[in-house]
Amino acid sequence: xxxxxxxxxxxxxxxxxxxxxxxxxxxxxxxxxxxxxxxxxxxxxxxxxxxxxxxxxxxxxxxxxxxxxxxxxxxxxxxxxxxxxxxxxxxxxxxxxxxxxxxxxxxxxxxxxxxxxxxxxxxxxxxxxxxxxxxxxxxxxxxxxxxxxxxxxxxxxxxxxxxxxxxxxxxxxxxxxxxxxxxxxxxxxxxxxxxxxxxxxxxxxxxxxxxxxxxxxxxxxxxxxxxxxxxxxxxxxxxxxxxxxxxxxxxxxxxxxxxxx
Amino acid sequence: xxxxxxxxxxxxxxxxxxxxxxxxxxxxxxxxxxxxxxxxxxxxxxxxxxxxxxxxxxxxxxxxxxxxxxxxxxxxxxxxxxxxxxxxxxxxxxxxxxxxxxxxxxxx
Numbered sequence: 259x260x261x262x263x264x265x266x267x268x269x270x271x272x273x274x275x276x277x278x279x280x281x282x283x284x285x286x287x288x289x290x291x292x293x294x295x296x297x298x299x300x301x302x303x304x305x306x307x308x309x310x311x312x313x314x315x316x317x318x319x320x321x322x323x324x325x326x327x328x329x330x331x332x333x334x335x336x337x338x339x340x341x342x343x344x345x346x347x348x349x350x351x352x353x354x355x356x357x358x359x360x361x362x363x364x365x366x367x368x369x370x371x372x373x374x375x376x377x378x379x380x381x382x383x384x385x386x387x388x389x390x391x392x393x394x395x396x397x398x399x400x401x402x403x404x405x406x407x408x409x410x411x412x413x414x415x416x417x418x419x420x421x422x423x424x425x426x427x428x429x430x431x432x433x434x435x436x437x438x439x440x441x442x443x444x445x446x447x448x449x450x451x452x453x454x455x456x457x458x459x460x461x462x463x464x465x466x467x468x469x470x471x472x473x474x475x476x477x478x479x480x481x482x483x484x485x486x487x488x489x490x491x492x493x494x495x496x497x498x499x500x501x502x503x504x505x506x507x508x509x510x511x512x513x514x515x516x517x518x519x
Numbered sequence: 520x521x522x523x524x525x526x527x528x529x530x531x532x533x534x535x536x537x538x539x540x541x542x543x544x545x546x547x548x549x550x551x552x553x554x555x556x557x558x559x560x561x562x563x564x565x566x567x568x569x570x571x572x573x574x575x576x577x578x579x580x581x582x583x584x585x586x587x588x589x590x591x592x593x594x595x596x597x598x599x600x601x602x603x604x605x606x607x608x609x610x611x612x613x614x615x616x617x618x619x620x621x622x623x624x625x626x627x
Contacts, residue, residue, distance in 0.1 A: 296543065296546050297546060299545050300545075301544040302544065313620070315620045315621050316621060317621070317625075318620070322613075322616075328599040329599070330597045330599060332595070333542055342609075348625050353625075355625070358612065358616065360612075371619075
């Protein structure tokens with residue numbers, strides 16, 4: 259009996275320590291350059307930022323995780339992108355409560371909002387689109403989700419919070435991501451540990467591959483890669499992706515406000 | 520032969536000018552280099568055959584213009600033009616989000 263109780267507490271402590279946020283702090287700002295590969299020549303297209311901040315309500319304090327993508331001004335007259343993805347999470351556990359995504363891409367507009375109810379394991383979803391005459395229409399739905407289903411923003415921050423130093427090369431983990439009202443399994447595999455030169459210095463990194471179990475947005479085997487620094491901050495410094503219309507990469511330009519100095 | 524190189528030079532120069540105006544970056548160097556090579560070959564053949572090289576000289580001027588435009592565009596810093604608009608939009612989004620989050624009790 260004592261052994262069972264002991265084992266129970268070990269598992270509980272291990273689970274709680276896994277769930278605790280040890281990596282992400284409010285005030286962090288990572289800036290990236292998104293480039294697209296045109297016949298072997300990389301062309302800088304947009305600036306992508308990953309920012310965290312504190313948002314207070316009368317009862318709680320949330321951590322806001324925000325991705326922003328904006329085309330450089332030189333592209334704005336041809337194809338303007340003004341997107342943001344944000345998630346409001348529990349600062350301690352990174353449990354999402356509210357997710358918003360607004361995309362403005364060359365005249366195409368879409369807004370998605372998820373209100374997570376972790377107790378009921380459900381999500382209230384709002385999808386807003388723009389008609390040709392400029393008016394908007396909403397589509398509301400209620401979705402049942404799994405216990406570990408997260409939005410895409412929280413998933414990426416959650417991966418940074420994993421104990422990658424304890425993972426063996428070749429090991430993988432699958433996460434359920436709610437995207438466009440569909441739950442998609444995303445598999446991350448730790449491919450190697452390697453040192454790469456970045457704009458913020460030479461960094462030892464975890465090289466991870468990303469693949470979708472269903473869906474064909476991401477192409478190729480081990481063609482979609484992300485490098486996270488092999489330190490306590492685990493910041494993404496480089497990402498390479500291959501999609502139907504070509505391939506590109508995301509390179510870090512600056513990193514400020516990190517939790518671990 | 521001279522005629523073929525002049526035609527290739529014209530096509531490459533047009534492509535070089537278009538790509539140097541558009542924000543495609545270093546890819547414009549491909550038609551610029553091609554245009555230079557074709558024009559110089561056509562120029563040499565013209566000299567050898569004693570034919571007029573004025574059109575080729577015009578092409579070379581356009582290639583240099585394309586080269587200048589490309590270098591200018593590449594050296595310009597990448598900026599995003601959204602500061603004021605973006606901040607006010609972000610503030611509005613935050614206010615809307617706080618309203619949505621008011622009813623929530625974080626589970627400890």
